[in-house]
Amino acid sequence: MRIGIDVGGTNTDAVYMDGNGVVAMTKTATTEDVTGGIVAALRDLDRSPGVDMSQVKAVMIGTTHFTNALVEARRLAPTAAIRLGLPATAALPPFTDWPEHLVTAMSGRPYLCHGGVEFDGRAISPLDEDEIRKAAQDMKSNGARSVAISSVFSPVSADDEIRAAEIVRSEVPDVMVSLSHEIGRIGLLERENATIINAALRELAPTILDSLAETVRAAGISGRLYLSQNDGTLMDVDFARRYPVATFASGPTNSMRGAAFLSGLADCAVVDVGGTTADVGILVKNFPREAGTEVSVAGIRTNFRMPDVISIGLGGGSIVRQDGSDGSALTIGPDSVGYRLRQEALVFGGDTLTATDVAVAAGIADVGDHGKVAHLSTELVDEARATAARMASDVVDRMRTSEDPIPVVAVGGGSFLVPDEFDVASQVYRPDHYAVANAIGAAIAQVGGEVDRVFPVEPGQRDEVVARAKEEARERAVAAGADPGTVDIIDVDEVPIAYLPGNATRIRVKAVGDLVLEG
Incomplete structure (x- = not known):
């Protein structure tokens, strides 16, 4: 038995699986602290028929804790960045092109030192150990508690990064060290950026992971805890403590893996519509197609393993507006009521017109009070549905690599917004349990x-x-x-x-x- 949990911007989904079979599933509102939604989801599962928490061997969680911390620039450790590459690379020091508020939030301090190698392992310059010691002493005096060490072509030879880490730890024994060859790929600045992000999150990781572990234990589960990575695979808690950045983009990845599992399609487009966004990606041999270039995270260019995904502001909580004075120019999103859907949407007694309200009025969704949207005109409902269909079709068209229509799997709680037919789709599939495909993707990772x-x-x-x-x-x-x-x-x-x-x-x-x- 295993449990898969995926935290989205609006809902936290969970499934209890016996082998490849779904025994129970639930969808609860995501809470501001994230953990509260996980607690509620586990509580709901425990109440379901056929569920025995004592039999669970593993819990797999895809979480937004670390992404949220970076995007909101909160709880980031004071971080130093040492680059080994002089006399090369001096024109663009660490933190180049970073948003200023993030550098400030982590008290970012850059250091350039000698070292690094060419692509074939030949040294650019010898590692200057005294230079590293001076940098370590300076960062210590300025309060840095975490450090990112990057070296030119370290995926080819990591010796300089490893030795620099030893020197830094000898000077600052309590500092947390992240090494770029363990995190990113070829491409110095993007790999360095990913490593700095990881370093800034290291101090937060034990707090979050201990909280998740305690939540799992409190639910009566003795099985091991795993976190979803951004490439569709799993990592254990110890690995996540060292590499919290690897949790980024695990949500879209889980949805695509779940879509492959539920539909039986190994190669297709996946449209995952949640409460806030629609994430569109391509499955190749059951795994998400990875981005071939750098990926921007909170305005920072990185190059660690990330799925090739386009996100648009189309979700169940997306706000619907008629901006023209004559009622024309209908728009959906990009803003959303998010996890406040059950307070703000019309069908739940709120005063905000959302995509969910349109779906209920059209009879393609059955939530809340239908009477509260009975006043919506047929013209408005039809135009909103056509707008949503056009948005979905356009983004699938951008993702396909040939002019031929491709199969599309629609998943997620808001996938009722995806039409049954559109021009770039050879066929639209809506598999069983589509609403919790993300949690299933986590469970089967x-x-x-x-x-x-x-x-x-x-x-x-x-x-x-x-x-x-x-x-x-x-x-x-x-x-x-x-x-x-x-x-x-x-x-x-x-x-x-x-x-x-x-x-x-x-x-x-x-x-x-x-x-x-x-x-």
């Missing part, structure tokens, strides 16, 4: 391992190099808790780098396997 490095590939050695990368990815998946007999390679990407000598090729390999549950 697997464990992964990934390699992303630049390899020198000598003539005739390509197969050997790729095989070595695949084996390393498999080993990483097993080390993360995957059953060795279930590990498969799901993605191999090779990109020759023409501007570097030595037949340099960037090779990315991703392996996944089923989680080994104790007991």
Whole structure:
């Protein structure tokens, strides 16, 4: 038995699963502190027929705690950033192009030091240990409690980052250290940014994770706690303490994985409509297509593993307006009443016209009091539905890679806003339990391992190099808790780098396997 929980901007969804079967599910309002909604969801599950919390072997949670902390610039640790790359990279120091309010919120302090390597492992300059010590002493005197260390081409050789971390810890024993080669990919600034974000969240992680663990124990569950990662795989609590940034974008990823599981489609578009946004992504071999370029998080460019998702302001709580004086120019969103839907929507006695009100008036949703929207004109309802359909169609069109229509799976509590037919969809699927696909995606998530490095590939050695990368990815998946007999390679990407000598090729390999549950 396992439980999957996904926290959205409006609702917190939870499912209790026996193998691949859904025994019980619930949808509760997300609370401002996030944890309260999880408590309520577990309480609702416990009351459901066929549920025995003592039999649960694992709880998988996709949470917005850490994303919210960054977006709201709250509870961030005073953070220093050390980059190893001098005499190169001096033109763009750490925190370049960051929103000023976030740098202020984490008391960000940048340091540039010698070190780093070329793509093939040759040193740019020797690591200057005295330079690192001076930086560590300065950050200590200025109150930094967490530090991000990044080095040029550290995914190729991490030796300088590891040694710099040892020096920093010797000077500041209590400081939390995040290393860029463990977090991001090739691309210095974006990898460094992801590492700084992780460092700023490290101090908050134990508080949040201990709270989640206590919530699970209080529900009578003795099974292990896992968190969803942004690539559709799981991490345990110890890993999450070190890498809280890996929880970002787990919500859309869980929804897409759940859509694949429920529909049986391995390759399709997924439209996940919640209370605040509609997230649209593409499934390739059961996993979300990953973003090929940097991804912006709270206005910061990053390059860690993130799904290629477009989010639009279309959800059950989206506010519907007629802006023209003659009642024309109807718009939906992008603002939403969010988790206040049950207080502010017309059907619940509020005074705000939302997309849910339109759906109830149209007879495609059955919540609240239908009588409270009986006054809405047929013209308004039809125009709002056409607007929602056009918004969904446009974003699917932007995501597809060919002119051919593609299958679309509509999931999420607000997916009634997606029409049964539209021009870029070959067919629209609404599988059973579609409203809690995100929680199901969390519950069925697997464990992964990934390699992303630049390899020198000598003539005739390509197969050997790729095989070595695949084996390393498999080993990483097993080390993360995957059953060795279930590990498969799901993605191999090779990109020759023409501007570097030595037949340099960037090779990315991703392996996944089923989680080994104790007991």
